[in-house]
Amino acid sequence: MTPYRQELEKYRDIDEDKILQELSPEELAQLDAELAEMDPENVLLPAGLRQRDQTHKSPTGPLDREALLQHLERQAMEAEERQDLVPFTGEKKGKPFVPKEVAPALPREEQVTLEPELEEALANATDAEMCDIAAILGMYTLMSNKQYYDAICSGNICNTEGINRRPCPQTLGDPVSPHVPCPQDIPVPTLEAICRAIHTNTHVRSLSLVATRSNDQVANAVAEMLEQNRSLQSLNLESNFITSAGMMRVLGAIEQCPSLRELRVDNQCQRLGDTVETAMAATLERCPSLLRLGYTFTLQGPRARAAAALTRNNELRECPQGHQGHQVSPRATKGHLGGIWGPRFDPPS
Known part of the structure; x- marks a missing residue:
């Protein structure tokens, strides 16, 4: 047993209560003060009792609060004010406030007076x-x-021609770009009817079906429209429920629509897969007329092929004669990948 433990054995059988009874009042007060110093914060006591009473003198007289307040107020009034270090010169700084001029009210419209007979x-x-x-x-x-x-x-109206006359329809001179309003409320049969109406339409240049809850049925209708239409230049099918089967159907029909310049199919409900991405790259290689593609590739191989194909298509469009007879270097530019990387395609006038 170590010497320290031997010393502790002496104090194991001590009676603490007997020792406290033998202490005098002065010794108890001293013990209380030492215990208070062991916990200086007194976290278990209220704020008013955390500081122990250190005054042992008896009060010299009763406390009169009103008399004390009057004495302090009288002393403050009789005390001399401190002189300013820098005297006040009366100099005015800043600009005077000038209210803004209110604009004059607009004159009232002149009242038209008619002849007494007409009135x-x-x-x-x-x-x-x-x-x-x-x-x-x-x-x-x-x-x-x-x-x-x-x-x-x-039945007493003399001239009903001006009232019942129908407005003259305006002729659509410029190509139109239909955009579906309130897309979430349009059922699938209505979207299919819209696609069927554009089969032989020669005025529509851009079709946007963004966030219309389009599924594979609408994708099949779009594919049938692409197989017959020869004037559509921009197609947007982003944020829909088209699966890989419907997307493959659309990609197969793009080859039969030589007028299509832009295709956007990003942000579908489910992942399209590696097969669809490879088919997209192959479609871009087989369709030199396609200049913009809005899709985020997940594979490096199809992404590189698509970038090279889009670069070649744009270079062939800018200089069709200079690239005949030799192959274009597959340099990828972000501006040709569509989506958020490049500007939207503007159909040529």
Whole structure:
């Protein structure tokens, strides 16, 4: 047994209660002070009791709070103010506030005064006569709906040609780019009908079916449209539910649409797979007219092939005669991979 343990054996049988009873009041106070120093923060005591009483003197007199406050206030009033180190010279700094000028109110529109005969005629005119005047002047909002239908049903209108005339349809001179509004509310049969309507349409240049919940049925309809259409230049099928089978159907039909310049099929619900990416690269190699592709490849091989094919297609389009008879170097440029890497394709006018 070590000497330290031997010393501890002496204090094992000591009676602490007996020792505390034999201590005097002064010794107990000293013990209390030493125990307080062992825990200086007194975390278990309230804030008002954490500091022990260190004053052993008796109070000299009763505390009068009101008298103390009056004494402090009187002392503060009688004390001299401290002189400023730098005297005040009266110099004004800054610019004076000038309110902004309010713009003058716009003049009211001049009231049009009519001849007394016309004012009397308009005041005494019936609904049918007012409807005739509105038809002649082309002011279809001059009357309310109730007045309009009452005048039509009365049969006293002299000239109904201006009221019942149909607007002349405007001729679509420039190619249109249909964009499907409210895509989440359109059912699949309606999307298929839209694709069937573009089979032989020669005015549509761009078709966007983004986030329309299109599935493989719509992809088959798009493929049938690409097989017959010869004027479409941009097709966007991003953010849909097209699987690898539907995408393969679309890629197979792209070869039969020589007018297509841009294709965007990124962000589908499920991963298209390695076979589809390889087919995309092969389609770009077989279709020199395709200049933009919006898709994020996951494999390095198809990505390099697609970049080389897009570079070749764009160079052939810019200089078709200079590249005849030799092969283009497969240098990949990010601007040709579409998506977020390059600008959108603008159809040539």
